[in-house]
Each structure stands twice: as structure tokens, then as C-alpha cells.
Amino acid sequence: MLTSPEAKRGNNRVSRGEREKHAAIGSLALATRMFLGFTKLEPRVRLLPKPCRDPKETRVALDALAFQMINGLASASGLFFVAAGLSIIFGVTRIVNMAHGAFYMLGLYLAVTLADRLPGPFGYWGGLLLAALAVGLLGAAVEVLLLRRIYHVPELYQLVATFALALILNDAALWIWGPEDLLGPRAPGLKGSIELLGRRLPDYDVFLAFAGPIVLLALHLLMKRTRFGRTVRAATQDREMVAALGINQALLFTAVFALGAFLAGLGGALQTAREPANLNLDLAVLGDAFVVVVIGGMGSIPGAYVAAVLVALVKALCIALGTVEIAGWAFNMTKLTLVAEFLVMALVLVLRPQGLFGRPHGAPARGLASEAPLRPMGGTGRGLAGAALAATLAVPLVATAWAYAPVLALDMLIAVIFAASLHLLMGPGGMASFGHAAYFGLGAYGTALAATGLGLPTVPAFGIGILAAGAGALVFGWFCVRLEGVYLAMLTLAFAQIVWSVAFQWEEVTGGSNGLIGIWPDWPFDSRTGLYLAALAVTVAALSLIRRLIFAPFGHALRAGRDARLRAEASGIDVARIRWLAFLVSGLIAGVAGGLYAFAKGSISPETLTVGRSIDALVMVLLGGLGNPAGPVLGAGAFTLLQDTVMRETDYWRALLGALILALVLLFPGGIAGGRLRR
Amino acid sequence: MSEMPVNEAPVLSVDNIAKAYGGVQALGGVSFEVRAGELLALIGPNGAGKSTCFNVLNGQIRPDAGTVRLAGRDITGMPPRAIARLGVGRTFQIAAVFGSLTVLANVETALAAARGKSFGLWRPQAGMAREEALALLDQTGIAALADRPAAGLAYGDVKRLELAIALAGSPRLLLMDEPTAGMGAHERLALIGLVRRLAAAHALAVLFTEHSMDVVFGHASRVVVLARGRVIADGSVEAVRADPRVRAVYLGHAGAEART
Numbered sequence: 001m002l003t004s005p006e007a008k009r010g011n012n013r014v015s016r017g018e019r020e021k022h023a024a025i026g027s028l029a030l031a032t033r034m035f036l037g038f039t040k041l042e043p044r045v046r047l048l049p050k051p052c053r054d055p056k057e058t059r060v061a062l063d064a065l066a067f068q069m070i071n072g073l074a075s076a077s078g079l080f081f082v083a084a085g086l087s088i089i090f091g092v093t094r095i096v097n098m099a100h101g102a103f104y105m106l107g108l109y110l111a112v113t114l115a116d117r118l119p120g121p122f123g124y125w126g127g128l129l130l131a132a133l134a135v136g137l138l139g140a141a142v143e144v145l146l147l148r149r150i151y152h153v154p155e156l157y158q159l160v161a162t163f164a165l166a167l168i169l170n171d172a173a174l175w176i177w178g179p180e181d182l183l184g185p186r187a188p189g190l191k192g193s194i195e196l197l198g199r200r201l202p203d204y205d206v207f208l209a210f211a212g213p214i215v216l217l218a219l220h221l222l223m224k225r226t227r228f229g230r231t232v233r234a235a236t237q238d239r240e241m242v243a244a245l246g247i248n249q250a251l252l253f254t255a256v257f258a259l260g261a262f263l264a265g266l267g268g269a270l271q272t273a274r275e276p277a278n279l280n281l282d283l284a285v286l287g288d289a290f291v292v293v294v295i296g297g298m299g300s301i302p303g304a305y306v307a308a309v310l311v312a313l314v315k316a317l318c319i320a321l322g323t324v325e326i327a328g329w330a331f332n333m334t335k336l337t338l339v340a341e342f343l344v345m346a347l348v349l350v351l352r353p354q355g356l357f358g359r360p361h362g363a364p365a366r367g368l369a370s371e372a373p374l375r376p377m378g379g380t381g382r383g384l385a386g387a388a389l390a391a392t393l394a395v396p397l398v399a400t401a402w403a404y405a406p407v408l409a410l411d412m413l414i415a416v417i418f419a420a421s422l423h424l425l426m427g428p429g430g431m432a433s434f435g436h437a438a439y440f441g442l443g444a445y446g447t448a449l450a451a452t453g454l455g456l457p458t459v460p461a462f463g464i465g466i467l468a469a470g471a472g473a474l475v476f477g478w479f480c481v482r483l484e485g486v487y488l489a490m491l492t493l494a495f496a497q498i499v500w501s502v503a504f505q506w507e508e509v510t511g512g513s514n515g516l517i518g519i520w521p522d523w524p525f526d527s528r529t530g531l532y533l534a535a536l537a538v539t540v541a542a543l544s545l546i547r548r549l550i551f552a553p554f555g556h557a558l559r560a561g562r563d564a565r566l567r568a569e570a571s572g573i574d575v576a577r578i579r580w581l582a583f584l585v586s587g588l589i590a591g592v593a594g595g596l597y598a599f600a601k602g603s604i605s606p607e608t609l610t611v612g613r614s615i616d617a618l619v620m621v622l623l624g625g626l627g628n629p630a631g632p633v634l635g636a637g638a639f640t641l642l643q644d645t646v647m648r649e650t651d652y653w654r655a656l657l658g659a660l661i662l663a664l665v666l667l668f669p670g671g672i673a674g675g676r677l678r679r
Numbered sequence: 680m681s682e683m684p685v686n687e688a689p690v691l692s693v694d695n696i697a698k699a700y701g702g703v704q705a706l707g708g709v710s711f712e713v714r715a716g717e718l719l720a721l722i723g724p725n726g727a728g729k730s731t732c733f734n735v736l737n738g739q740i741r742p743d744a745g746t747v748r749l750a751g752r753d754i755t756g757m758p759p760r761a762i763a764r765l766g767v768g769r770t771f772q773i774a775a776v777f778g779s780l781t782v783l784a785n786v787e788t789a790l791a792a793a794r795g796k797s798f799g800l801w802r803p804q805a806g807m808a809r810e811e812a813l814a815l816l817d818q819t820g821i822a823a824l825a826d827r828p829a830a831g832l833a834y835g836d837v838k839r840l841e842l843a844i845a846l847a848g849s850p851r852l853l854l855m856d857e858p859t860a861g862m863g864a865h866e867r868l869a870l871i872g873l874v875r876r877l878a879a880a881h882a883l884a885v886l887f888t889e890h891s892m893d894v895v896f897g898h899a900s901r902v903v904v905l906a907r908g909r910v911i912a913d914g915s916v917e918a919v920r921a922d923p924r925v926r927a928v929y930l931g932h933a934g935a936e937a938r939t
Contacts, residue, residue: 373781373828376805553791553799553807560777560788567775570737571844572763572792581798 065320067199072316074205074274076308077212081267082285083292083304084219085260091236091299092256094155095147096486098163098434101286102170103261107135107268108277109177112184115272121188124272132266139261143254149666151253155485156432156626160618161665163434167615167658170282175652179279184272204273211270215263216305223301232256236299283611287497290490291341295348297358298487306356314340342498349479349491371427371627374550381630388633392536396529406532410600412640413532413539414593419620419632419639420546421589426618427626428550429582430562431480434489435496436617438476439587441609443469443594445503448516448604453509458521458599465595466588472499473587474580481579493611500609515605519598535596542589543633549585550629558582616643619657622664625671635671688751689714690852690884691736696745696755697908698731705731707908708745713852715882718875720895722888723905724928729888730772732905733856736886737769738762749852764793768845772856772888774837778830782821782840785829786812789847812847818877819843835866842870846877853878855887859894867891871898896920904928 086100114127142165150161190207193200223229231252235242243249268281292311296303315337348356377385395409422436446468450461476495480488503510510516524530549555560568561575568575598604607613616639624635642660647653664671689712698706706728713719721729734740736747738759747755754762763769777785790808791797799807816822819839824832829840838858845853858874859867871894878885889895895902895916902919904912912922919925 371779373779373784548801548803551803551805552801553788553796553804556777556780556784556788556804557792557797559779560785560792563777563779564775566739566759567771567777567841567844568792569759570763570769570771571789572760572848573788573797574760578797 063199064322065317067201068316068320069313070201070209071205072312073209073212073309075208075315076305076312077208077215078267078271079285079288079292079312080212080305080308081215081263081270082289083296083308084215084301085263085267086289086293087296087299087301087304088232088263089257089260090486092232092239093147093151093253094239095151095158095162096155096490097257097260098159098286099142099166099169099282100260100264100289101282101284102166102173103135103139103264104268104285105277105279105281106138106169106173107131107265108184108271108275108281109173109182109268110134110265111269111272112182112277113177115185124185124188128266128269128272131269132262135265135268136258136262139265140254140258142261143257146662147253147257148250153665153669156426156489157622157665157669159432159434159486159489160622160661163615164658164661164665166282166286167654167661170279171652171655171658174279174654177277181276181278183276187273190273208270208274212305212308215266216301219301228255284497287494287611291345291494293355294487294490294494295345295355297352297355299359300355300357303355303357311341311344314344342495345491345494346479349482353482374555374629376551389540396532399528406528408640408644410532410535410596411644412637413535414596414600415616415620415636415640416633417539417542417596418590418593418617419624419636420543421586421593422617423621423624423626423629423632424546424549424589425582425586426621427629427631428555428558428562429579429586430559431579431583432485432489432618433480433492433586433614434618435492435494435499435611435614436586436590437609437611437613438492438496438499439469439473439590440594440597440613440617441499441503441604441606442472442587443591444598444604444608445510445516445594446591447595447598448519449509451519451521451598452516458525462592462595462599465598466591469591469594470584470588473584473590477580477583477587481576481583493614496609496611496614500606500611503606503609510606513606515603515607517603519602519604521599525599531599535600538592538596542592546589547629554578554581619661619664622661623671627670631671690750691886692748692751693732693736694746694748696732696735696742696747698728698735698740698742704908706735706742709905709908709910710745711903711910711913713884713886715851715884716878717900718878718885718887718898720887720889720899720902721905722890722895722902726907727905728908729905730856731908733769733854733888737767737854763848764795766849766851767854768848768850768852769854770838770841770845770856770858772860774834774841776829776832776837776840776844778828780829781825782816782827782829782832783809783812783825785840786815786843786847789844793848815843815846816840818846819873835862835870838862838870839873842874851882851884853883853885853887855885857889858887859889859891864893867894868897874898 082100082104085103086097089095089097089100108131110131111128114130115124116127117123118127146161146165150158153161187204187207190203193202194206195201221229223233231242231247234245235247235249235252235256242252268285288311292304292307295310296305296307318337318340352358392409392413395405399406418436418440421439422433425431425433425436443465445465447461447465450456450464451458454461454464456464476492480491480495483491504513506512520526521531525534550558557568557573557575557578560571560573561578565575594608597608620635620639621632622635623639624631624633643653647656650656691713693709693711695708695710696706697704697708709728709732711719711721721732723729731740735742738754738757738761741756745755746753749762749765749767752765754765754767757765759769777788780788784804787804787808790811791799791804794808796807813822813825816825819842821836821839821843824836824840829837832840842855842858845855853874855874859870862870874885874887875898877883887899889899899916901914902912902916903910904919904922904925906928911928912919912925914922
């Protein structure tokens with residue numbers, strides 16, 4: 001829903017939604033840039049045509065592999081800078097900076113601008129360095145102005161606040177540089193290519209491949225040999241101790257955040273000669289960096305490098321293999337790169353949940369402490385719920401006077417179901433999902449494919465959509481419930497990115513960026529009123545189900561596992577399994593919302609799966625108040641209204657949304673329903 | 680709540696368990712037994728391995744070697760929830776209860792878990808085992824607080840609630856990690872007196888660690904002393920109190936250093 005206001009907006013302006021659509025239409029290159037950007041070649045530097053290979057050839061050509069590996073190492077460097085910055089900041093401040101991708105993106109934009117404006121070879125390299133330094137300075141400013149106010153709030157709020165910052169920075173970039181992609185100049189002195197095994201490799205890629213290890217070494221020396229580095233390491237080990245030693249903690253935090261931002265900015269700036277600056281980079285890079293950090297282990301700089309190289313090499317291997325034939329079936333391995341990344345991460349998580357070089361997670365920081373106990377609905381509550389139901393039932397009656405009412409009301413119902421599904425996971429479950437759109441999208445795509453591809457009637461198609469979402473939640477949830485807090489949040493986001501890119505790239509089935517169209521429900525759901533009333537019935541059923549669940553032993557066990565995990569385990573509660581079930585139920589209900597959405601809109605695109613949609617749901621839940629079961633209903637209603645009225649009036653709704661989130665976190669952490677929160 | 684008479688086979692028998700972290704031997708072959716109706720105090724200076732030992736017994740840590748038997752059954756390496764279901768209750772050094780639930784719901788949740796009903800999805804939990812839960816709260820002396828949110832309780836009441844939660848599993852063995860830590864002198868003796876009465880009434884075996892010696896010497900049936908991951912004394916309160924090695928560990932660090 002993050003982009004829906006634009007879709008509805010008049011076409012007198014070139015909105016970002018349209019621009020994104022333009023850029024996306026039929027262009028696998030964009031997807032490449034966004035998600036495989038670190039491994040695939042840009043047209044500009046693709047000096048050789050891709051080798052034609054016989055599909056039956058299963059032997060890996062050594063030269064192709066070597067070629068892709070250098071390329072992979074070049075990509076790994078960029079990814080390493082971002083992940084290392086993320087890791088260092090987390091180590092000292094315990095904040096996962098969701099704006100880190102935005103720092104990377106700003107580094108690239110600034111470098112492109114500066115390298116163009118400043119003269120000569122010094123201009124290029126000086127511009128790169130200046131850009132990275134500017135991002136470092138921005139990081140320091142952000143730490144002083146924002147982060148200092150949120151060190152004491154629950155980690156969920158920290159994640160959301162830094163994400164809000166990312167939204168604001170993204171709109172700042174839109175305002176400064178406009179919506180077009182920006183191409184930087186080629187690197188002076190590195191425009192050529194070298195020969196390796198009969199192939200030509202761009203000099204710049206070779207340079208980048210070496211830049212990673214050089215920065216790794218520099219960071220190592222900084223951490224081992226300097227007073228600053230020793231302080232950082234000490235603070236990573238034991239923050240309280242460092243505070244007790246009389247080290248200026250405020251200054252240390254600012255410096256660390258600036259260093260992390262500088263690294264991200266440098267990573268972005270160094271891509272100047274490889275890829276154009278665009279506004280999608282921030283989230284794409286963030287998702288990739290999360291995967292790397294989860295694999296390498298949070299807080300470990302060498303881990304970040306090894307993981308970045310591992311991911312890049314696995315992708316390189318997939319690309320080098322090209323199409324392979326296994327048992328008579330031809331597989332195009334290049335399309336498997338994302339799945340491969342996922343498999344590496346899954347394998348690491350199963351074998352070493354703390355990552356390759358990470359230390360075992362300590363007891364999780366207490367998320368949202370002590371909300372008020374649940375009580376059965378009193379007279380007022382019943383009255384309000386009855387009134388709300390009556391009002392929603394009356395909506396079709398006013399349709400003659402206000403034609404937009406049923407459309408808005410249907411949007412609200414879908415939002416309510418989606419937010420309620422996330423609330424079950426985040427509130428009673430204590431698991432903050434930053435990728436809930438994955439299940440919404442699976443529900444939407446499952447429904448759409450069943451209705452159009454298989455030609456099933458409305459109700460079975462809807463059922464298949466729900467099952468698809470449930471299947472996704474079952475698989476992803478199995479991994480997610482093994483983690484806690486920020487690790488879980490990162491993993492959910494990474495999974496959502498993967499689902500997004502599968503929907504984007506698997507054109508034969510999902511229609512790629514164009515999505516699927518012509519998803520219309522049968523009688524009696526084919527009228528606006530019919531569909532609306534059906535949606536209302538489904539909403540009431542979903543909300544009632546959630547309410548039953550949270551009052552049943554399952555809901556109590558879920559909250560028990562959130563409040564005191566070890567205590568719950570010591571009482572015989574299988575917390576991981578309870579959480580897994582919560583994940584499944586939450587995914588199924590999100591799938592319900594997605595299926596309704598597909599029928600409501602008649603067409604879907606990968607936009608149903610974006611991180612933006614996940615964040616919308618998060619904002620709805622927080623807006624409504626996390627500690628109250630009525631929260632998601634109020635939050636979803638208010639947010640949809642806000643989105644359909646205020647946000648569709650401006651190009652800069654991301655910044656607006658970001659400001660709203662910051663206001664929520666800093667001023668009204670209890671939300672509309674005002675669930676008590678202890679900070 | 681075993682019907683086992685006091686002098687039968689031990690409820691818990693720990694045989695030669697060892698656990699090392701890196702190069703540090705936290706437990707170097709610890710053996711002891713606990714019988715039904717008995718309050719066994721596990722004491723020792725800081726870093727002696729008491730907490731590690733507890734976490735091994737409860738299943739949070741897997742030992743490198745040795746076995747843990749519950750009424751003859753090998754439970755070594757089982758996860759905490761499985762050990763809990765076999766009848767081992769536990770309280771934590773820093774008392775942990777379910778803060779967002781009422782006092783009553785805390786115990787009801789533990790009762791549901793003990794009966795394997797945690798995956799009940801439809802019937803409301805309230806009312807399923809209300810009487811049993813209230814009886815447990817009555818036993819631990821906090822029945823009057825049943826409707827209060829657990830998050831707002833005074834620390835002494837939190838400790839009592841945690842005890843009620845642990846008892847909800849009808850344990851035959853109760854592991855209590857510093858049951859009276861953070862409590863005033865009066866409360867401390869009241870709580871351990873309560874544990875002692877419960878143990879006698881239900882033929883519970885109780886193993887507890889404790890720093891305050893008035894609790895240990897006033898209430899334990901037997902004392903095991905750990906130092907540097909080894910048992911250096913195991914016997915009656917009087918015998919342990921008189922043991923010169925125990926005195927050395929507690930009184931003279933020089934003496935402790937000289938002895939292995």
C-alpha cells in the first residue's frame with residue numbers, strides 16, 4: 001500500500017510510482033541492479049557478450065567461473081563495507097540501523113555529483129572520498145539528533161525509528177536529485193580491462209576486489225592498534241563497564257555511528273563507476289547486508305567479509321554454471337542466485353544460529369515489557385465493537401451518496417486483517433516482523449494464480465491463496481522462531497526480499513514486473529456490495545479467531561514465552577513450537593488479507609510484496625498501540641484514512657510517513673489505544 | 680508429588696558431570712544424590728560451578744560428560760521443557776514470571792503446559808483449571824493477589840508466584856537457584872520455611888543453592904559444597920560446618936589457593 005496513493009493519483013505529474021513502473025517494465029536489468037547488483041555486470045562494463053553455451057553442457061567452464069569470481073569479489077567488497085558498518089554500530093550501540101542502506105545510497109549519489117563537478121582525476125577520487133566523509137558527518141548528526149533519544153526505548157521502536165529515517169532520507173534524495181537514475185563518470189586510470197584466461201576483466205572490478213581486503217585490514221589495524229579501536233572493542237564486550245571506566249560514552253557512540261555511516265557511504269561511492277545511483281538502492285542493499293550479517297555473525301567484521309565473499313561466490317557459481325541439465329531437465333542457474341543466497345543463510349542458521357563468526361546470542365533484551373493483562377471485553381468494549389460493526393454494515397447504503405465510501409471501506413477491512421495478523425505475531429508473540437508483506441503477497445499471488453491460471457472459482461482460489469501464504473509462513477517461520485529480537489527482524493526482512501524478487505523474476509508464472517491482471521471474483525462476489533459484505537464477514541471471522549486464540553492456552557503460552565522464555569521452557573512450554581504455530585496462523589491470516597486484496601483490485605504486481613507494505617503494517621500496529629488487541633483495528637483504520645487523504649496529495653509521502661513514525665516513537669509510544677508501555 | 684517414601688531410590692542422582700568453557704573447567708566431575716522429602720543445599724563460593732550445575736540439571740546446558748538420572752531415568756541432555764514434563768520444577772536466581780498475565784493466569788498457564796494443553800486453540804484458558812490454580816496460590820500464600828498483574832508485584836510475592844508456577848507441574852524434584860536472593864531476613868526465613876513444609880507434605884526432593892548461611896544451616900537436611908567445579912564436602916549440616924576444607928574455602932583464600 002505504500003505506493004498505492006500514487007497509483008490512484010492523477011497522471012498530471014510523473015510520480016515515483018510510475019517512474020518505478022517505467023523502469024521496471026520488462027527490464028530484468030533493473031531487478032539485476034536491485035537485487036543481484038553486486039554480481040551481475042552492468043551493460044556499461046559488460047565488455048564481452050555473454051558466452052553462448054550449449055544447454056547440455058554441465059561442465060563448469062573454468063574461465064567463466066574465474067571471471068565471475070573476480071566479479072563476485074568486487075561485489076563482495078561493496079556489500080562488506082555496508083555490513084561492516086552495520087555490525088560496528090550494532091556492537092557498540094545495540095541498534096540495528098535500518099537507515100544504513102540509505103547511507104550507502106547517499107554515498108553513491110554524492111559521489112556521482114562530486115565526481116562530475118570536481119575536475120580531473122583528483123576530482124573523481126577526491127569526490128568519492130568527500131562523499132563518504134559527508135555521509136560520515138551526516139551519520140554523526142543523525143546520532144546526536146535522533147539516536148540519543150531512542151537508546152532507552154524497546155528495540156522494536158529503535159528499528160522502526162531508524163527505518164523512518166531511511167524513508168526521510170529517501171525523499172530527501174528524491175528532492176535533491178530527482179527521480180531519474182544518475183550515471184557517474186568512469187574512473188580515471190581504471191577505464192581499461194585486463195586479460196585473464198582469455199577473457200577481459202574491467203580494471204575497476206579488479207580494483208574493487210582488492211579494496212575489500214584492504215579496508216578489512218585497515219579496520220583490523222584500527223581496532224587492534226588504536227585507543228579508539230580498543231575502546232570500541234571493550235564497549236562491544238561490555239557497555240556498562242566502559243561507562244564505568246569514565247570513557248565519554250556520548251562521544252564514543254557518535255564516533256562509532258559516524259564511522260559506520262562513513263563505511264556505508266564509501267561502499268556506495270565506490271560503486272560510482274559500476275552502477276547508476278537510483279532510489280531503490282537503499283532497501284535492496286539493506287536486505288543484502290542483513291543476509292550477510294546474519295551469515296557472518298552480528299558484531300564480527302571478519303565475519304562480514306567472509307559472508308559477503310561467500311554469498312558473492314555462490315552467486316558467481318550459479319551465474320557461471322548457466323543452464324545445466326539434470327536428469328533431462330534444463331535449469332537456468334542464473335535465476336537461482338537468490339535462492340542460493342537463501343540456502344546459504346538457511347544452512348548457516350541451522351548449524352550456527354549466531355552466524356559463522358558471531359558469539360552466541362545472550363539473553364534477548366526485553367522488548368516490550370509489561371502490558372496490562374488481557375481482560376474479557378466489558379460493556380463499553382462490546383458496545384464499541386457493535387457500533388463499529390453496524391457502521392461497517394451500513395457502508396453500502398451510503399454508496400449512492402458517496403461512491404468512494406465502499407472502496408475506502410474495503411481498503412480498510414483488508415488493512416485491518418493484515419494489521420491484526422501482524423499484531424498477533426508482534427504483540428502476544430513478541431516477534432517483530434519486518435517482512436510481513438511476504439505472506440500478504442503470497443496470499444495475493446496464490447489467489448490470483450489459482451483464479452486466472454487454474455481458472456478456479458472464487459472461493460477455492462481464495463483458499464489456495466491462504467494456503468500458499470501459510471506454506472510460506474511455515475517454511476520461513478521455522479527459521480525465524482530460532483532467533484530473537486533484531487536478528488529475527490532482519491531475517492524476516494531478508495525473506496520478504498527473496499519472495500519479492502522471485503515474484504519479480506519468475507516472469508513465466510508471476511508475470512514479472514507487470515504482475516497478473518483480470519482477477520475478478522464470481523457471483524455473488526462480483527458486485528461491489530457483494531465483495532464488500534464478504535470481506536466484512538471474513539474480517540469479523542479473522543478477528544474473532546485471533547481473539548479466541550489469545551484467550552486460549554495457546555495465546556497464554558505465547559505471551560508466557562515472550563515475557564520470560566526460560567521460565568516458560570522450565571514450565572514445559574515448547575516456546576519455539578508455540579511461536580512457529582503463531583507464525584503459521586499469522587501468515588495464514590495475512591494471506592486472507594492478500595487474497596481479498598487481489599479480488600478487490602483485480603490485478604496485482606510485485607508491489608504487493610514490497611518492504612513498504614510490511615512497514616505500513618508495522619506503522620498501523622504501532623499507531624493503534626501494541627499492547628491492546630483493539631490496536632490493529634484502530635491503527636489500520638486511521639492509517640488507511642490518512643493514506644487515502646493526506647498522503648495522496650504529496651510526492652513526498654515517504655518523508656511524511658517517516659515523520660509520522662518518528663512522532664509516534666518519540667512522543668506517543670502507546671499508540672491510539674494507549675496500551676501501557678514501560679520504557 | 681510423588682508417593683515415594685523418603686528412604687527409597689534417590690529422586691535425582693548426578694553422576695560425575697563435567698562441563699568446560701574454553702579452557703575453564705566449570706564442573707570437573709560432580710556427583711551427588713537427592714532423596715524425596717529432603718532439602719539439599721548446594722553451596723560454594725562464587726564461581727564454584729553452582730549455576731552451571733543447575734543449568735545442566737534443568738537441561739539448559741548439555742554436560743561434556745556424566746549422567747543425570749531422575750528416579751533412575753537418564754535425562755542427560757534433554758531440553759528443559761522435556762525435563763519439566765518429567766517432574767522437575769525450577770525457580771530462577773532472578774525470579775521470572777509472566778509479567779503481562781495476572782497472577783492467576785500465570786499459574787493457569789503453567790498448569791496447562793504441565794497437562795500438555797498449551798496448543799489448545801479454542802477453549803478459553805480461564806476456568807480450565809481455576810480451582811487448582813487458586814489452591815496453589817493459597818499454598819504459597821498469595822491467593823489474595825490472584826487478579827493482580829504479575830508485573831506489579833513486590834519482589835517477595837514474585838518469588839512466591841514463581842514457586843507456585845514451579846509447583847504447577849506437580850514436580851517430584853524442585854530446583855531452586857538462590858530462592859531467597861534479594862529478600863529481607865524475615866521474608867527469607869518465611870519462604871524457606873514454606874518450601875520446607877511443602878517438601879514434607881508432598882515428599883518433594885528440593886535442591887537449592889544459597890548464599891545466606893542462616894537459611895542453609897537452619898533449614899537444609901543436607902549440604903553439598905562445591906569449589907572450583909568439584910564436590911569438596913557432602914554431609915549433614917553439622918559435619919559440613921565442621922569440615923576444615925569447607926572452612927578454608929569460605930574463610931581463607933590462601934588456603935583455597937593452596938589446595939588444588
